[in-house]
Amino acid sequence: MNTKKYCAVVVGLGMLTLSACGSSGGASASDSKTVTLVSHDSWAVSKSVLADFEKQSGYKVHVLKDGDAGQAVNKAVLTKDNPQGDVFFGVDNTLLSRALDNGLFQSYEAKGSDRIKPQYRVDQDKHRVTPIDSGDICVNYDKAYFSKHRLTPPQSFDDLVKPEYKNLLVTENAATSSPGLGFLLGSAARYGDDGWQGYWKKLKANGVKVVDGWEQAYNEEFSGSAGGKKAKGDRPLVVSYASSPPAEVVYADPRPKTAPTGVSYGTCFRQIEYAGLLSNARNSKGGKAFIDFLVTKEFQEDMPLNMFVYPVIEGATVPKEFTEYGPAAKDPETMAPAKIAASRDQWVKSWTSLVLK
């Protein structure tokens, strides 16, 4: 009676077997000829550049994009005993302590790391991470709005609390968004441990709007971006990146002569992204070669137009779209990773109750 009934069971078990087989059939990361890079969704490189590396090193690169920057770090930390790859790229200075404290990386000093500009170097005694790129989190402004209203765009943190900019700024939740956190850290760097809360009180009184993520702030609320224009965004000031104006040009078809947005350079916070060799990496030799590749001139010069970030090594040429539409900030706010590690969680908590509640 029951024999036929269990046909169904067999079918179901077949599914499970199939799923189990799927793992061995998938791209094999333990292959010594393959280097697996774990990164965030923004990872991008020109095909030709990557092909050069594969040809020269003999390794095949397998990329695992694992969510946004925060998620990718968190997932890497969760899986550190049995990592999904060999190299991790994309932990920035705001989250560096989380990676280091959890023992995510093993020591490796990249060949060519002497070319890295000194101000970007960290963890010099252990060399667990190598700086790869930098970017500036800055307020962007909608040029059309300010010319139409015959208003000078704000240039500094101080400007943002002035009455003429009331109800113009939209920023991101510092608890959930990387630029949001960067902007908070920038204000803390600017006004100090005791002063930033007072600054935010004024900012709140001046009508700052807080949304959850960058996409929403930039593509919905901001009046200067392509997406925001469509969505009829009505905030001419947004916390974004210094490299956002070039993106507005590069991704517009046809390209405009000038960028529709500008950067308030006095509001910038410098973000630095690092790469490191994962603890328990299966192919650590290949991983090391790949980190070496990340600081080559070829990769560093390819990076800007792919990931909209700036190189960190001396002598790398920045593409003309960047120099033209979105040069890096000359004097951004910075903060030592150790300081960020010590204060981040507490600041975010205070900021949340101060601004959101």
Add this chain to the structure above:
Amino acid sequence: MLLSLEDATVRFGGRAVLDAVGLDVAEHEVVCVLGPSGSGKSTLLRAVSGLQPLDAGRVLLDDRDQAGVPAHKRGVGLMFQDHQLFPQRDVAGNVAFGLRMHGASRSEQQERVRELLDLVGLPGAERRAVGALSGGEQQRVALARALAPRPRLLMLDEPLGQLDRSLRERLVVELRELFGRLGTTVLAVTHDQGEAFALADRVVVMRDGRIAQSGTPLEVWQRPADEFVARFLGFENVVEGTVAGEAADTPWGKVPVPEDAPQGTRGLLVRPAGVRLVPADEGLRCTVAARTFKATHVAVHLQPEDAPRLEAACALREAPEVGDLVGVEFDAAEIVVLG
């Protein structure tokens, strides 16, 4: 024996729905189980078909114990009271279902379906949707479906229960003929005595999960085993009396009984035909309480003084009017002393 039940018992929560039932059905025999609602007759069919496991006792088919044999392997057919035709299949799909289950080839199926539809009087109905059939047609399709796999035993649950009277009477005759022609062994259950008597070689009367009487329709009709059977067969004139010799003492006074009647305190059945009307000053004095026209005769309901009512069968022309005073005498040949 094709089918034997030995002490078959089924309990639902402590109550025995089948209580140690023993029953044999021989090959080619048509047996009809007759009983009121709740007497356990449907459970009997379910137990034989394997849909209802026994709590005690055995079901044997061809002398083989059927314990552990699931319904689909018993090779018996069951026609449900309300047909239970598969709504998503057409007539042919329904009739051929059992054949398919038994692995018949497509051409065999077609052949057999045509044969059976001819047999049940629905030639050419293969493609009709079952939802569009009348009650009688559904009945025929259900019968064809049950017959199709040539079950060794065909069971019918209230086979004609939902049909109108004339159709029922016609179908009973058809079924009887059909079963005779095919030599089918049949176990049917019904609550309708007319149906049972018309259909069966042997009638089994059930009461509260037990068999009350078993015999040919004539035997059961003529000699109901007890008061329950007598009343179930529709007899009203049943009283208790004390039999002594060739007469019994009853509330209706002295009533003659057949010669070799058992003695002592017994149930007494007086068939309506055994109640003779005489002038009011003779016999038992009764008032006519009601008259019911019964096509061949008139049933006259009589109310004696200080005694239960009596039913008498009168010729059409002789029936008294309601309110008339009449006398009653009894005919020993129409009186049964119950067991």
Add this chain to the structure above:
Amino acid sequence: MDVTRTEVATRPSGARARRGNAARLGLLAVPVAFFALFFAWPVAAIVARGLRVDGVWRLGRIADVVTQSDIRHVLWFTTWQALASTALTLLVALPGAYVFARLDFPGRQVLRAVVTVPFVLPTVVVGTAFLALVGRGGLLDEVWGVRLDTTVWAILLAHVFFNYAVVVRTVGGLWAQLDPRQEEAARMLGASPLRAWRRVTLPALAPAVAAAALMVFLFTFTSFGVVQILGGPTFSTLEVEIYRQTSEIFDLSTAAVLTIVQFVAVGAILAVHAWTVRRRESALRLVDASVTARRPRGAGQWALLAGVLATVAVLLLLPLAVLVQRSLDAPDFRYYRALTGDAGDTFLVPPIDAIGNSLQYALAATAIAVVIGALAAAALARRDAGRLVRGFDALLMLPLGVSAVTVGFGFLIALDKPPLDLRQSWILVPLAQALVGVPFVVRTMLPVLRAVDARLREAAAVLGASPWRVWREVDLPLVRRALLVAAGFAFAVSLGEFGATVFIARPDNPTLPVAVARLLGRPGDLNYGQAMALSTILMVVCAVALLVLERLRTDRTGEF
């Protein structure tokens, strides 16, 4: 009517019940194994990671977390907005369920498929589209100067938008098959139309309404994308908070506590639901759905039809239309043509490939969900199912109540060792999607399976059909429509599933929603336009898939 017959149909003897239960447990083995392996274990692992320090459970954290005022605020908001959303959805969608089930009008099938589209769209797309309706510069803003974004109304309306189809499909599916003569009988007994509906149809529909309400409540209670996009940072549901704590703040112990809280809450809801359904369920007289629909008659029915169509147009079609309009807001379909190009930086493959990936994943997920769900439903359908078996019914729903980020992170740490190192296997995506699909399959099939007359099965058995054959020959044809609806739901849910997929989809094989999110996450007009174009394609793919199902269902699929 023979009294014993109803008894024998419902009351088996002890031995039979035991044997039946053994067989059912056998059937249940696969779903149980599936859920243990791909749900219970990963979730337990991630909770343990949060609450176990050096091998010691820190259960004191639970009290710490739930007494925090902001967490209590989250709990309260989660609950009341879910209740309000459910009530509103039922109010708006029940007339729709009636109209789609019982009224015959041109374009009914197409519209039925169309109203299901929102349900399967990724929240990120819906949020964007919905903002265009109630947000700044949206229709309400232009016409009346009313803006609802960052108010709770936007959330509630979007929840109605999302869940309209749940009610229409779950309730309407049964409604279409209810025998109208039952209501007619009540009318003949002197009941007014409303009374007849209330006394006859409503009780028959009650299990389906309860099931639909439960679904909507679950979806809104665990709402994530909608709340995040439309509510702004001030409104936070448990699900959003779990996401923030896990993914952003990386406070795994708080996340673990919240996961447990949500788990308990959802478990309680499911238990109550199982109890109500059990009390109300009765064998229904089902008829072919195609014979119950009539052309509208009388002013009342025409008004109802018009009202429902207007609601659908304003609430469901308008946001979708905005989406299409934005995707076409460039000459010569430029956004669409850009999809086929090698975008290089954002994708390892052209975005258009995401369509193929999505379809493959969704098909695999549907296959898994249908097999697992059908086995479970077959085992659960019997009226004499034991308590243990019934309990599993509720358990199957739990994945709907657990945060996708919890499951996604759970997969990462639980399925990391051979032979089950699935972290980089393609099957992980369909598995995660099937987890969400199975409850749909079970929920859709169970009411219909339970309504199948047990004696039809017996008739087949006596004719020589083994239990497996009985299921195939009797149950399956009767529930084929339910199965198709279930498969359609599972397919559509898989297509639109975002939360778990975004955690586990391989970058070289992005699904449509993941691709949309990635495009939205980058600045520039072309990226934004491509996101809208992909969303439109996703919408069309869903609509076509659902339309095919609608067609399939009317085919005569008899054996002969």
